[in-house]
Amino acid sequence: MEQVNVYKNSAHLYDLDQRDLVTADIPFYLGYAGKFGGGILELGCGTGRIAIPLAEAGYDITALDLSEDINGCLACMREHLNDGGIVIINVFRPFGTLDESWCYPETVQWERWDDATGSKVVKKHWGQRIDIENQIIYPGFAYEVMANNEVVERFADNLALKYYYYEQLTKLLQDAGFRIRKEYGWYDKTPIENGRELIFVCIR
Known part of the structure; x- marks a missing residue:
C-alpha cells in the first residue's frame, strides 16, 4: 500500500x-x-x-x-x-463544507528565501480529490527551488487528511x-x- x-x-x-x-x-x-x-x-x-x-x-x-x-x-x-x-x-x-470545492489546481502558497542555501523556495499546493463520505481530502504540495527565476529542483508529496x-x-x-x-x-x-x-x- x-x-x-x-x-x-x-x-x-x-x-x-x-x-x-x-x-x-x-x-x-x-x-x-x-x-x-x-x-x-x-x-x-x-x-x-x-x-x-x-x-x-x-x-x-x-x-x-x-x-x-x-x-x-x-x-x-x-x-x-x-x-x-x-x-x-x-x-x-474543517472550514466550509467538505465538497468538490476542495479539489483545485496547483496554486502558489508562499515564497521564501532559504537562509541555509541562499535559494528562493516557492511552495505550491493543490487538491487532487476528496472522499466526502469518509471525510478524507487528498491534497498535494511541492517545494520548488529557484535559481535565476527558473525551477532547478522540485520536491513533491501527497497527503491523505481525515477531517x-x-x-x-x-x-x-x-x-x-x-x-x-x-x-x-x-x-x-x-x-x-x-x-x-x-x-x-x-x-x-
Whole structure:
C-alpha cells in the first residue's frame, strides 16, 4: 500500500513555513509543560518543530510520528498517562463544507528565501480529490527551488487528511475514556467556536 503523510521528499524544506499556523502553538505547549511538568510524549511530531523547543527548555520529551489507528492511539495514551497528567489533542477545524470545492489546481502558497542555501523556495499546493463520505481530502504540495527565476529542483508529496467535526472528535475522546477539561479554538485560548483549530485538553 502506498505510504502517505511521510513527507519523504520534502521534509528538509518543511520548516521554511513561517505562517502562524506553525509557530503560534509553541508558546502554548511550553506553557502547559511548565504548568504540569513530568515527561512529555508528542505524537505526530513531524520535523520536531515543537519537540525541539520543549527539549531545549529542559523538558524530558519523547517524539514519535506516523500512526494510522486513531482509536488505538487514544487508548494507548490513556493507558500510559500518569495520574494528574493531561493529553492535548489539536486538529484543523474543517472550514466550509467538505465538497468538490476542495479539489483545485496547483496554486502558489508562499515564497521564501532559504537562509541555509541562499535559494528562493516557492511552495505550491493543490487538491487532487476528496472522499466526502469518509471525510478524507487528498491534497498535494511541492517545494520548488529557484535559481535565476527558473525551477532547478522540485520536491513533491501527497497527503491523505481525515477531517473531524467537533461532535465527532469529542465522541472519540469520550469513548476512549477521556474527560475534556478545556476547549480552545486557537493557541491564544480563543473560544473553540470562534477559532481555526479544535484543541482539547483532556484528563483520564
